[in-house]
Amino acid sequence: MHTVSATELARNTREILDMVVGGDEIVMVERNRTVIAWITPPERTMNAAQALAGLQPAMTPEQATAWLKESRGVFDEAVRDPWE
Numbered sequence: 001m002h003t004v005s006a007t008e009l010a011r012n013t014r015e016i017l018d019m020v021v022g023g024d025e026i027v028m029v030e031r032n033r034t035v036i037a038w039i040t041p042p043e044r045t046m047n048a049a050q051a052l053a054g055l056q057p058a059m060t061p062e063q064a065t066a067w068l069k070e071s072r073g074v075f076d077e078a079v080r081d082p083w084e
Contacts, residue, residue, distance in 0.1 A: 006031040 029037040
């Protein structure tokens with residue numbers, strides 16, 4: 001964790017934000033020796049392809065198509081209102 005004054009943050013905003021994003025550093029901002037803010041990196045997110053990348057064994061495109069078709073079962077492609 002890194003501590004900066006509000007003045008230092010104002011003068012070096014770009015460098016401080018680069019430190020947070022690039023190094024996963026948390027920065028505590030103080031004014032008159034009182035903590036007024038925390039700057040934290042964003043939560044890591046991943047898309048579906050990244051989440052499934054580690055699963056073994058990987059499916060071939062043909063297996064993926066077959067799985068998708070089978071998973072739909074008796075459902076058709078039309079979107080229906082479940083409350084009707």
